[in-house]
Amino acid sequence: MFTLLFVLLVGIGIFLIYQQRQTGNTAWTFVGLSVILLTVLLFRFFDFWGEKLWFDELGYNDRFWTLFLAQAVFVLAGALIGLGMMGLLLRGLPRAKLVLKRFGLGVGVVLGGGWGYANWSVFLQFWHKAKTGLTDPILNNDVGFYLFSLPFLDQVYSVLLTLSIVAIGIAIIARFNIEQDGRNLRLERSETIDEKLSNKLLYTNSAVLLLVLAGGKYLERFHLLYSDLGAVSGPGWTDVHIVLPALWVTIGITALAGLLLFFPGAQTAVKRTLYRFQVRNAGSPLYVVGSVAALVAFTWIMALNIVPGTFQSFRVEPNEISYEKPYISHNIEFTQHGFNLHTVESREFPVTDTFSREMVQDNQTIFNNIRLWDWRALDAVLKQFQEIRLYYEFEDVDIDRYEYDGKYRQVMISAREMRADNLPEESQTFVNKVFKYTHGYGITQATVSDFTPEGLPNLLVKNIPPESKYAALEVDEPRIYYGELTDDYVIANSSEPEFDYPRGDQNEYVSYPGDGGVQLSSFWRRLIYAYKMGDFKLLLSSYPTDESRILFRRRIKERVRKLAPFLRLDRDPYIVNADGQLYWMIDAYTASSYYPYAEPFDNIEEIQYKQGQEQTTLRVRHRSDFGGKNYLRNSVKVVVNAYDGKVDLYTFDEEDPIIKVWSRIFPDMMKPRSAMPEALHEHIRYPVDYLLTQGIVYAKYHMEDPEVFYNQEDLWIRAT
Numbered sequence: 001m002f003t004l005l006f007v008l009l010v011g012i013g014i015f016l017i018y019q020q021r022q023t024g025n026t027a028w029t030f031v032g033l034s035v036i037l038l039t040v041l042l043f044r045f046f047d048f049w050g051e052k053l054w055f056d057e058l059g060y061n062d063r064f065w066t067l068f069l070a071q072a073v074f075v076l077a078g079a080l081i082g083l084g085m086m087g088l089l090l091r092g093l094p095r096a097k098l099v100l101k102r103f104g105l106g107v108g109v110v111l112g113g114g115w116g117y118a119n120w121s122v123f124l125q126f127w128h129k130a131k132t133g134l135t136d137p138i139l140n141n142d143v144g145f146y147l148f149s150l151p152f153l154d155q156v157y158s159v160l161l162t163l164s165i166v167a168i169g170i171a172i173i174a175r176f177n178i179e180q181d182g183r184n185l186r187l188e189r190s191e192t193i194d195e196k197l198s199n200k201l202l203y204t205n206s207a208v209l210l211l212v213l214a215g216g217k218y219l220e221r222f223h224l225l226y227s228d229l230g231a232v233s234g235p236g237w238t239d240v241h242i243v244l245p246a247l248w249v250t251i252g253i254t255a256l257a258g259l260l261l262f263f264p265g266a267q268t269a270v271k272r273t274l275y276r277f278q279v280r281n282a283g284s285p286l287y288v289v290g291s292v293a294a295l296v297a298f299t300w301i302m303a304l305n306i307v308p309g310t311f312q313s314f315r316v317e318p319n320e321i322s323y324e325k326p327y328i329s330h331n332i333e334f335t336q337h338g339f340n341l342h343t344v345e346s347r348e349f350p351v352t353d354t355f356s357r358e359m360v361q362d363n364q365t366i367f368n369n370i371r372l373w374d375w376r377a378l379d380a381v382l383k384q385f386q387e388i389r390l391y392y393e394f395e396d397v398d399i400d401r402y403e404y405d406g407k408y409r410q411v412m413i414s415a416r417e418m419r420a421d422n423l424p425e426e427s428q429t430f431v432n433k434v435f436k437y438t439h440g441y442g443i444t445q446a447t448v449s450d451f452t453p454e455g456l457p458n459l460l461v462k463n464i465p466p467e468s469k470y471a472a473l474e475v476d477e478p479r480i481y482y483g484e485l486t487d488d489y490v491i492a493n494s495s496e497p498e499f500d501y502p503r504g505d506q507n508e509y510v511s512y513p514g515d516g517g518v519q520l521s522s523f524w525r526r527l528i529y530a531y532k533m534g535d536f537k538l539l540l541s542s543y544p545t546d547e548s549r550i551l552f553r554r555r556i557k558e559r560v561r562k563l564a565p566f567l568r569l570d571r572d573p574y575i576v577n578a579d580g581q582l583y584w585m586i587d588a589y590t591a592s593s594y595y596p597y598a599e600p601f602d603n604i605e606e607i608q609y610k611q612g613q614e615q616t617t618l619r620v621r622h623r624s625d626f627g628g629k630n631y632l633r634n635s636v637k638v639v640v641n642a643y644d645g646k647v648d649l650y651t652f653d654e655e656d657p658i659i660k661v662w663s664r665i666f667p668d669m670m671k672p673r674s675a676m677p678e679a680l681h682e683h684i685r686y687p688v689d690y691l692l693t694q695g696i697v698y699a700k701y702h703m704e705d706p707e708v709f710y711n712q713e714d715l716w717i718r719a720t
Contacts (some may be wrong), residue, residue, distance in 0.1 A: 082112020126152035197222030210258030234597035338598035398574035440480035476580030517549035603627035
């Protein structure tokens with residue numbers, strides 16, 4: 001309905017513009033454009049204000065405005081940079097090519113604005129950059145330079161290079177006219193342009209492009225810290241002693257070539273050289289620019305490919321361990337730092353071959369918590385006996401530990417969420433899905449190692465309403481409005497009572513008294529969210545009142561990603577019963593591929609083992625968003641209240657430079673670890689994704705002796 005309204009209003013605007021052609025009155029064009037512009041702005045404002053209200057409800061108003069204003073500034077700055085640079089580079093275009101110039105300026109604005117919008121996180125991190133205290137051993141820069149400044153410089157180079165290439169392309173096209181010969185189009189040399197101005201424009205743009213490329217080669221010095229030419233990631237002997245000096249040569253030659261193209265005398269000298277070699281059309285500026293570009297390209301190939309490759313193949317590789325030993329040490333040190341493995345402590349663990357009754361008696365806590373239940377088997381049992389109704393669903397089973405009855409036990413816990421899509425098709429009405437079936441209810445909790453005489457789990461918390469065997473495990477607020485499965489919006493506290501839970505053949509009902517969601521306190525808000533949800537029936541329904549609240553973005557990972565897009569979230573959120581309240585805890589990571597000298601993580605793991613007499617390779621695919629990253633920290637624990645959707649972010653690694661920078665960008669967004677309530681703090685865990693990633697890296701990087709590492713003498717193979 002809203003799409004139809006949008007099309008209708010834009011259509012009216014187009015019709016009014018068309019009226020100008022019929023009547024000759026230019027006022028119609030102004031009115032038509034105004035209708036179109038106001039329509040677009042109104043619909044964009046609906047979305048904008050709906051988001052603003054959502055952030056207000058969460059208590060992160062400053063986060064919303066900081067990012068919104070930053071993105072607006074970066075888009076505007078990028079557009080101005082694109083416009084300004086293209087304006088300067090196309091300044092010499094003749095008036096006959098005004099359309100082409102305007103096209104170039106428009107391309108500059110679009111490219112610059114898009115560049116500014118896409119790289120907001122890079123710019124913010126650069127502006128608030130922090131030092132790490134660790135210096136790289138080759139260029140002697142603080143690691144913070146590589147994490148925060150180098151990505152920014154790379155993005156500046158990329159936009160300058162793109163704009164320069166577009167400008168030189170336009171300068172070349174401007175030298176020709178497009179002629180039509182029957183059905184064919186062909187380029188013909190333009191006779192109407194000023195030859196001198198046209199040549200100057202081509203030389204100027206080519207010179208600027210070469211200077212930008214020289215700047216790119218300067219940045220390539222820093223990218224040597226990620227080289228894969230030697231035995232390990234990071235610069236080896238050839239990079240340090242051959243490539244690094246060669247880069248200075250290419251920088252100098254490329255910059256000099258660019259500067260010379262500014263001077264007519266240098267251009268004439270190139271032409272004479274081409275004439276001497278009897279090159280056809282040697283006087284053409286295209287040939288002059290092409291010959292200079294060829295000389296630069298030849299220098300690059302010789303200095304950065306052929307010469308280093310020759311040294312690597314014929315000098316370094318035959319004596320690799322002798323040459324690469326100090327560089328392997330650098331790689332080991334920085335890879336360990338990148339994956340937080342430099343803090344690992346090695347300890348002797350006494351092992352005995354005998355197993356005795358005394359060993360069991362002395363380690364009762366360990367043996368009582370050995371997990372005998374497989375989570376998949378337990379999940380199947382819970383679905384059969386504890387889902388109660390078809391509209392409830394257990395997404396997965398989480399493992400946690402709780403203290404009850406004077407014991408500290410490992411338990412398995414699962415949340416009973418609402419899945420309205422499981423209702424019979426005839427019951428999946430607008431009223432049922434939006435107003436009636438709004439929330440899940442309660443949890444199940446079982447010990448990891450106990451069985452009933454029937455072979456079922458020993459349930460510590462079960463049924464609806466939740467029945468707890470121990471007071472410490474009681475659930476005071478069992479309603480789950482936010483979870484892993486809740487991806488639809490609902491309206492709570494409306495005039496239509498919400499289904500609460502089943503009681504035999506009867507149902508209990510409730511009216512949501514919480515403060516989650518956005519209050520629909522006016523028709524204006526109902527209009528905004530009817531548009532945002534794409535559901536016109538929300539505007540027509542009589543059930544919402546001024547006290548009703550719309551709860552959306554209820555899937556917890558989507559919720560956190562919207563709030564903190566700079567964090568990577570663990571794949572397995574887990575439900576926690578803390579002081580009778582239900583919370584979701586999510587481990588969050590910071591990551592980068594800019595950590596110098598560190599080995600990037602390969603998310604495709606190959607494990608070789610023998611099966612009989614045959615050698616077999618097992619390929620395991622891990623998290624794709626960790627692939628290629630050489631820096632990883634589990635810096636943040638996120639807590640989402642299952643009842644009202646409130647989100648809290650707690651910093652657990654205050655030494656992480658990336659999270660330090662984000663804390664500067666959004667100063668009130670993340671809380672210190674000490675602010676986490678003790679009841680929640682008891683349930684933090686070391687996440688599986690993080691442990692597995694570190695373990696795969698440490699299987700190789702526990703070897704700290706360069707020679708042992710080079711020969712891979714002590715490579716660990718994890719059990720499969």
